[in-house]
Amino acid sequence: MEYNILESIDLNEKSIYKSFTERYFSKRYILNVNGIKNNDIMLLFHSNRITLLCLAPSHFFFKRDDDYKLNFTIGKVDRLSNTVKGKGKKGGQMLTPNTAICKVEWSDDTSFEIPAGMKGFLVEINEQLVKNPKLLRESPNSDGFIAIMLSSISISDSMKKELLNHEEYLKIINSSCE
Amino acid sequence: MDDKAIFNYCRNLGCCVACCLRYLGIKNSNAYANPTSFATKFQAEETLNKAPEDAEKCTSTVIEDISDVLNESQSQEIKTEDKINIENTQENNINSTNTINESSNGVEVFGNGSSPPSKKLKLSTCISCLGVLQEFTWQESIDMVKEVLDKKGYACNTFACALSAPIATMLRERVITLQLTNEFPEYDQNSLTPLKEAWKWSFGTHLSRHIHKTLDSGAISPLLVTLNIDYDDDIQELEILKKVSPQLFEERSRQRRRFATEFTRRSVEQALETATLSSFRAAGDALCHVSSHAHCVSVICTHAPIYLCGRYIKLSRNLPQSPWVLDGKRVLPSSVQEIIFGPIAKFYNFSDVDCEGRLKFIAAGREDVDVRCLGDGRPFAIEITDPKRELTSEELNEACDIICTSGEVVVKKLVPINREDLALLKKGEETKSKTYEALCIKLTHSKHDDCPADSPITMSPTDLRLINGYKETNDVTMMISQKTPLRVLHRRPLLVRKREILEMSAVAVPEHPQLFRLSVRTSAGTYVKEWVHGELGRSTPSLGDVIGARVDLLALDVTAVHLQWPPDKQ
Ligand SMILES: [Zn+2]
Numbered sequence: 001m002e003y004n005i006l007e008s009i010d011l012n013e014k015s016i017y018k019s020f021t022e023r024y025f026s027k028r029y030i031l032n033v034n035g036i037k038n039n040d041i042m043l044l045f046h047s048n049r050i051t052l053l054c055l056a057p058s059h060f061f062f063k064r065d066d067d068y069k070l071n072f073t074i075g076k077v078d079r080l081s082n083t084v085k086g087k088g089k090k091g092g093q094m095l096t097p098n099t100a101i102c103k104v105e106w107s108d109d110t111s112f113e114i115p116a117g118m119k120g121f122l123v124e125i126n127e128q129l130v131k132n133p134k135l136l137r138e139s140p141n142s143d144g145f146i147a148i149m150l151s152s153i154s155i156s157d158s159m160k161k162e163l164l165n166h167e168e169y170l171k172i173i174n175s176s177c178e
Numbered sequence: 179m180d181d182k183a184i185f186n187y188c189r190n191l192g193c194c195v196a197c198c199l200r201y202l203g204i205k206n207s208n209a210y211a212n213p214t215s216f217a218t219k220f221q222a223e224e225t226l227n228k229a230p231e232d233a234e235k236c237t238s239t240v241i242e243d244i245s246d247v248l249n250e251s252q253s254q255e256i257k258t259e260d261k262i263n264i265e266n267t268q269e270n271n272i273n274s275t276n277t278i279n280e281s282s283n284g285v286e287v288f289g290n291g292s293s294p295p296s297k298k299l300k301l302s303t304c305i306s307c308l309g310v311l312q313e314f315t316w317q318e319s320i321d322m323v324k325e326v327l328d329k330k331g332y333a334c335n336t337f338a339c340a341l342s343a344p345i346a347t348m349l350r351e352r353v354i355t356l357q358l359t360n361e362f363p364e365y366d367q368n369s370l371t372p373l374k375e376a377w378k379w380s381f382g383t384h385l386s387r388h389i390h391k392t393l394d395s396g397a398i399s400p401l402l403v404t405l406n407i408d409y410d411d412d413i414q415e416l417e418i419l420k421k422v423s424p425q426l427f428e429e430r431s432r433q434r435r436r437f438a439t440e441f442t443r444r445s446v447e448q449a450l451e452t453a454t455l456s457s458f459r460a461a462g463d464a465l466c467h468v469s470s471h472a473h474c475v476s477v478i479c480t481h482a483p484i485y486l487c488g489r490y491i492k493l494s495r496n497l498p499q500s501p502w503v504l505d506g507k508r509v510l511p512s513s514v515q516e517i518i519f520g521p522i523a524k525f526y527n528f529s530d531v532d533c534e535g536r537l538k539f540i541a542a543g544r545e546d547v548d549v550r551c552l553g554d555g556r557p558f559a560i561e562i563t564d565p566k567r568e569l570t571s572e573e574l575n576e577a578c579d580i581i582c583t584s585g586e587v588v589v590k591k592l593v594p595i596n597r598e599d600l601a602l603l604k605k606g607e608e609t610k611s612k613t614y615e616a617l618c619i620k621l622t623h624s625k626h627d628d629c630p631a632d633s634p635i636t637m638s639p640t641d642l643r644l645i646n647g648y649k650e651t652n653d654v655t656m657m658i659s660q661k662t663p664l665r666v667l668h669r670r671p672l673l674v675r676k677r678e679i680l681e682m683s684a685v686a687v688p689e690h691p692q693l694f695r696l697s698v699r700t701s702a703g704t705y706v707k708e709w710v711h712g713e714l715g716r717s718t719p720s721l722g723d724v725i726g727a728r729v730d731l732l733a734l735d736v737t738a739v740h741l742q743w744p745p746d747k748q
Contacts, residue, residue: 003552005616005735006687009733011690016732017619020711020714024664046665048664048666048668048669049668050668085671086671087671089671089672123672124661128715142714148664150668
């Protein structure tokens with residue numbers, strides 16, 4: 001075949017096997033949020049300033065095997081009723097780094113909150129996660145992401161500069177394990 | 179109706195012969211090509227014997243004196259009664275000196291422009307067209323047109339011409355029409371042949387001989403020559419309308435319009451609609467005074483855009499459709515558009531700046547930078563603004579050859595099309611299905627895979643069967659919901675779109691058991707990549723859902739854009 005798709009790319013080139021999130025997003029980490037040990041979150045920044053909120057692999061959540069539920073009502077605010085209108089995404093709920101996006105409620109009635117980690121506003125809560133809370137445990141850095149957020153270019157840029165990148169994160173995590 | 183009387187009445191007011199014909203309502207183009215000979219039959223005995231049109235004499239010194247008086251009276255804002263007195267004085271003056279034309283009676287706004295034999299044989303400017311229709315004013319305009327045409331070098335051997343005339347001519351036409359109606363009760367106010375038409379027939383015909391192009395209508399000739407003709411006293415003369423129609427202009431000035439834009443064609447038209455002869459008299463202007471004829475201030479020549487169409491094949495996975503610029507810097511050095519523009523710019527001697535302003539690339543949708551477009555290619559068109567000529571079929575073939583040497587883009591044929599055909603491109607983008615080939619990879623074991631978790635992941639015959647046998651209804655293989663992809667979410671609204679997978683089939687890749695080739699036909703606007711990998715569950719169901727595994731794609735090609743293009747000539 002003249003323009004065989006198999007010959008159109010180098011199958012030995014590792015970069016073509018990057019996952020969806022690795023291809024388009026850069027990872028940043030915030031550790032011990034609100035002074036809580038291993039309350040670690042991961043922010044995935046797209047170059048277009050769309051940001052995904054995920055739990056970092058070092059989060060204490062992953063140490064427990066108990067059943068849990070996700071609660072998206074924070075105080076009087078229902079995160080699931082968030083809507084954004086138009087190109088400018090008007091009307092999204094405002095977020096600050098410490099604003100809770102959702103609560104993880106364990107079967108023993110203890111719970112913890114997942115913070116937004118950044119100033120901006122909420123675009124979308126992961127609908128699949130609402131239907132299937134297990135995704136948070138099974139694919140925390142892909143289908144189990146928590147929310148899509150949007151902030152200004154300046155905030156997005158400065159956070160990308162200031163927060164821990166993947167290498168720095170691995171160094172800290174590995175040294176604390178030793 | 180006495181055509182002769184009307185002709186001579188206008189003539190005596192100070193109209194040129196062509197304008198006299200206009201007020202008679204003559205719409206025969208030949209009449210204006212040579213007005214003097216056509217007008218012979220209307221002319222009064224005396225005028226017939228006198229100098230021809232091009233030796234039009236200046237209105238009498240008496241009239242000039244009167245206009246001075248009127249100008250003065252106007253500036254002093256004298257009362258109407260006083261003005262009537264002055265008019266009477268004028269009448270007396272004129273009657274006492276006017277021994278030639280008995281038909282004129284009474285000074286109207288224009289004064290009684292009889293043509294007594296004057297010693298000054300200087301060419302006088304028409305009080306209606308301000309010289310626009312008078313041959314002695316044309317040379318300057320013709321020189322300007324020639325200069326522009328020489329510079330632009332159009333090959334087109336026909337032309338159409340358009341006129342932007344001084345607004346004062348509208349005012350003057352209205353006043354003369356009112357006077358005619360007053361003088362000849364049976365005169366039809368709507369008979370006036372528009373200045374633009376008379377000008378096309380007279381000046382246009384004349385210009386045609388000088389530029390060696392055939393005069394044609396704007397509907398036929400793509401080359402349009404527009405003359406902007408200004409009259410120095412334009413705004414000053416229009417001031418009278420503030421008195422004639424005070425409410426209208428008070429309103430306009432309240433809208434904080436600048437003085438210069440106060441009199442637009444529209445506002446003057448509005449004011450003239452209701453103006454009466456007496457209101458003009460009351461306002462007391464002296465329109466008989468024409469200080470200098472209107473003159474051409476600019477000439478604009480434009481050729482209607484031409485359109486070329488074709489289909490492009492894109493062979494590169496590193497080439498955007500249009501220039502990709504981020505923060506003022508180029509991300510990639512070239513684009514499909516620029517490769518196709520290359521030879522076109524060469525034929526027209528376009529600089530980079532010209533290309534930006536004069537070449538427009540229009541395509542039936544676009545593919546991502548890393549997606550090839552194969553098969554017959556993607557339909558596109560090029561709009562060329564103000565081309566100096568059409569390209570020959572040899573040049574179009576050469577253009578295709580040059581495009582192909584890029585190695586990244588292939589265009590097999592370029593053909594001219596009509597502007598109307600462009601709508602099909604847009605419609606095609608919105609309604610036509612597309613076929614893709616994707617090289618996909620299975621990333622996890624399928625739910626139905628009955629093998630150890632650590633065994634290699636392979637596309638099983640079951641997987642292929644599931645994909646190839648998938649069908650929801652006879653027409654639609656799969657209905658899907660796609661949220662606005664994250665990669666464009668920053669600039670597009672968040673929406674959920676219903677799309678259709680119309681056909682799909684998969685084949686194994688023997689030497690790479692984890693891979694498979696997928697052919698898929700989708701409805702317009704489907705995000706194929708997102709459908710394959712599911713975009714974190716934002717596009718559902720995804721291809722992966724069909725086999726119960728995670729799936730991603732390594733490469734994507736458009737293999738067919740299902741749109742008849744170039745359009746069928748039937
Ligand atoms: Zn005239």
